[in-house]
Amino acid sequence: MKTEYRTHTCGELSAAHxxxxxxxxxxxxxxxxxxxxxxxxxxxxxxxxxxxxHPERDKPMTERAGRLRMEAVIAVRGRxxxxxxxxxxxxxxxGEIEIEAHELNVLNEARPLxxxxxxxxxxxxxxxxxxxxxxxxxxxxxxxxxxxHRAGQTVxxxxxxxxxxxxxxxxxxKSTPEGAxxxxxxxxxxxxxxxxxxQSPQTYKQLLMIAGYDRYFQIVRCxxxxxxxxxxxxxxxxxxxxxxxxxxxxxxxxxxxLMARLFQEILGIHLDTPFPRLAxxxxxxxxxxxxxxLRFGMEIQDISDWACRVPFRVFxxxxxxxxxxxxxxxxxxxxxxxxxxxxxxxxxxxxxGGLIAVQWRDGEMISPLVxxxxxxxxxxxxxxxxxxxxxxxxLTADTEALCCESLGSxxxxxxxxxxxxxxxxxSPLWVLDFPLLEWNEEERRYVARHHPFTSxxxxxxDLLETAPEKVRARAYDLVLNGYEIAGGSIRIHNRxxxxxxxxxxxxxxxxxxxxxxxxxxxxxxxxxxxxxxxxGFDRLVMLLAGETSIRxxxxxxxxxxxxxxxxxxxxxxxxxxxxxLGLKINRKD
RNA sequence: GGGGCCGUAGUUCAAUUUGGUUAGAGCGCCGGCCUGUCACGCCGGAGGUUGCGGGUUCGAGACCCGUCGGCCCCGCCA
Numbered sequence: 001m002k003t004e005y006r007t008h009t010c011g012e013l014s015a016a017h018x019x020x021x022x023x024x025x026x027x028x029x030x031x032x033x034x035x036x037x038x039x040x041x042x043x044x045x046x047x048x049x050x051x052x053x054h055p056e057r058d059k060p061m062t063e064r065a066g067r068l069r070m071e072a073v074i075a076v077r078g079r080x081x082x083x084x085x086x087x088x089x090x091x092x093x094x095g096e097i098e099i100e101a102h103e104l105n106v107l108n109e110a111r112p113l114x115x116x117x118x119x120x121x122x123x124x125x126x127x128x129x130x131x132x133x134x135x136x137x138x139x140x141x142x143x144x145x146x147x148x149h150r151a152g153q154t155v156x157x158x159x160x161x162x163x164x165x166x167x168x169x170x171x172x173x174k175s176t177p178e179g180a181x182x183x184x185x186x187x188x189x190x191x192x193x194x195x196x197x198x199q200s201p202q203t204y205k206q207l208l209m210i211a212g213y214d215r216y217f218q219i220v221r222c223x224x225x226x227x228x229x230x231x232x233x234x235x236x237x238x239x240x241x242x243x244x245x246x247x248x249x250x251x252x253x254x255x256x257x258l259m260a261r262l263f264q265e266i267l268g269i270h271l272d273t274p275f276p277r278l279a280x281x282x283x284x285x286x287x288x289x290x291x292x293x294l295r296f297g298m299e300i301q302d303i304s305d306w307a308c309r310v311p312f313r314v315f316x317x318x319x320x321x322x323x324x325x326x327x328x329x330x331x332x333x334x335x336x337x338x339x340x341x342x343x344x345x346x347x348x349x350x351x352x353g354g355l356i357a358v359q360w361r362d363g364e365m366i367s368p369l370v371x372x373x374x375x376x377x378x379x380x381x382x383x384x385x386x387x388x389x390x391x392x393x394x395l396t397a398d399t400e401a402l403c404c405e406s407l408g409s410x411x412x413x414x415x416x417x418x419x420x421x422x423x424x425x426x427s428p429l430w431v432l433d434f435p436l437l438e439w440n441e442e443e444r445r446y447v448a449r450h451h452p453f454t455s456x457x458x459x460x461x462d463l464l465e466t467a468p469e470k471v472r473a474r475a476y477d478l479v480l481n482g483y484e485i486a487g488g489s490i491r492i493h494n495r496x497x498x499x500x501x502x503x504x505x506x507x508x509x510x511x512x513x514x515x516x517x518x519x520x521x522x523x524x525x526x527x528x529x530x531x532x533x534x535x536g537f538d539r540l541v542m543l544l545a546g547e548t549s550i551r552x553x554x555x556x557x558x559x560x561x562x563x564x565x566x567x568x569x570x571x572x573x574x575x576x577x578x579x580x581l582g583l584k585i586n587r588k589d
Numbered sequence: 590g591g592g593g594c595c596g597u598a599g600u601u602c603a604a605u606u607u608g609g610u611u612a613g614a615g616c617g618c619c620g621g622c623c624u625g626u627c628a629c630g631c632c633g634g635a636g637g638u639u640g641c642g643g644g645u646u647c648g649a650g651a652c653c654c655g656u657c658g659g660c661c662c663c664g665c666c667a
Contacts, residue, residue, distance in 0.1 A: 034630090038624095087627090116617075230661070230662095
């Protein structure tokens with residue numbers, strides 16, 4: 001990439017350029033001053049190369065080079081030379097060669113750094129976020145950002161080739177009930193009224209289908225004013241997709257081809273298609289999660305039938321109240337008392353009463369449960385889990401929901417602690433047949449599990465008003481290595497069903513009209529059957545990059561408390577600005 | 590809203606378990622030496638309101654309360 005300042009980039013040079021006179025520009029990654037000769041590792045986006053300054057050639061220049069500090073920006077003219085055999089650096093891509101400096105131009109000095117620009121730097125996150133522009137100089141971060149770029153380009157190429165049109169949708173839109181808390185934007189022109197930033201372009205993409213665009217996609221920013229996690233930011237990027245005249249298989253198939261393409265182009269990894277599928281209920285029963293990680297076993301089993309014959313009060317009472325007894329096996333591990341105590345504390349925090357470990361020592365079963373068990377019951381338990389004496393079994397007794405939740409979390413935690421997760425594997429999975437609705441105790445009503453535009457399964461239509469919790473949705477989630485990375489559904493495309501759905505959600509016709517009237521009306525003007533999906537692009541890139549936090553693949557992320565440490569947002573604004581918007585701050589402590 | 594871990598030199602950490610002399614080390618920074626290093630090496634030096642506020646104590650980096658900030662989790666996230 002030749003420019004006014006350089007003829008080549010550092011990383012692109014090799015022995016093939018031997019004897020060429022080149023000009024490079026970049027940052028001083030490291031300087032090694034030997035009193036006589038001086039070595040400088042020059043870094044740019046493309047890589048690192050060693051520059052050699054010989055005092056015999058130019059003493060003042062060599063001395064200037066010897067005084068350079070890390071991260072000074074310099075340009076160097078010099079000759080590409082092959083290193084003597086014994087001085088080749090095999091750890092460096094350009095290690096066969098070096099640049100014999102003829103001319104040094106210091107373009108900018110750098111102050112002593114708050115932390116060093118190295119991949120193995122272990123600066124605190126706080127400092128990294130504060131000096132994000134320095135953090136982003138680290139090769140690993142540059143790699144992540146470029147991977148993100150390439151993934152985005154692959155997505156665009158794929159959808160373009162598949163006949164999708166990328167259409168931008170508004171960022172200033174109508175605030176709607178249901179779902180996450182909106183970020184609000186006050187209107188200056190219409191005082192007292194607000195726009196909302198989109199939680200997703202859901203309604204717009206449906207309107208685009210009604211408008212006849214057939215296939216739409218967009219790589220788009222979405223905003224949700226909720227608390228953060230390692231895999232959640234208040235603003236995040238979706239690959240938003242919608243298709244007309246499709247059923248589930250059309251969407252799933254398209255997504256599988258996109259995923260296969262991404263993994264091939266970005267990582268050179270072949271993904272087998274079609275992806276495995278699990279029904280929601282099966283995922284919950286076997287893994288205690290609707291987004292299970294299938295890279296390790298430890299499947300959960302229901303042993304209520306066995307437990308009902310054990311005269312252990314907790315089992316008896318739990319089962320009498322309609323709860324379950326479930327557990328899973330951990331192969332080839334013995335947990336110390338201390339460890340089982342810690343794990344018990346862990347599940348207690350999730351809300352279950354306790355955790356029962358079953359293990360063996362010297363051929364004897366050891367467990368708080370042992371004194372309640374006949375020999376035959378011990379054998380039966382062992383057989384149920386197909387366990388041997390090197391294994392450990394963990395059991396909980398509680399409501400079905402708590403059994404799932406606690407054992408699902410515990411399964412994941414133990415696998416991580418014991419390094420039982422094959423981190424080189426990518427394990428995609430479809431989860432299907434989600435319940436359409438779930439009961440919200442706080443609001444005393446049913447809420448949409450996915451969103452209120454999701455089509456109920458036709459076979460379950462009759463249950464909508466009589467047994468809403470039993471209605472299955474035409475929804476699907478794509479799970480990768482235990483992360484939900486995409487979710488979508490076939491939508492409701494006619495007004496009567498959408499009215500019915502709002503009714504089930506406890507939304508009055510007036511309220512539905514007020515909040516979603518524009519969509520309801522549009523459904524009456526020839527809405528085609530349609531469906532789609534949206535990817536969490538940050539999570540997807542995080543997994544492609546082998547990271548465990550999406551902050552590592554977002555250039556300027558927020559902290560856990562939604563602050564931007566670099567620019568100090570959110571910040572206060574002047575009274576003038578507030579006045580213009582007709583706003584008054586009500587500070588209460 | 591709740592829980593857990595953490596906050597000591599520019600930086601990464603130690604000293605906290607059991608409160609007790611002058612708060613140490615690596616890297617960086619400054620000065621000197623060093624002509625084939627690539628974590629260059631050697632010698633010397635500067636650098637601290639122990640996040641902030643209060644309390645307990647003869648004495649607090651350490652213990653207690655509050656607060657601010659970071660990370661992780663629960664709730665929340667259609």
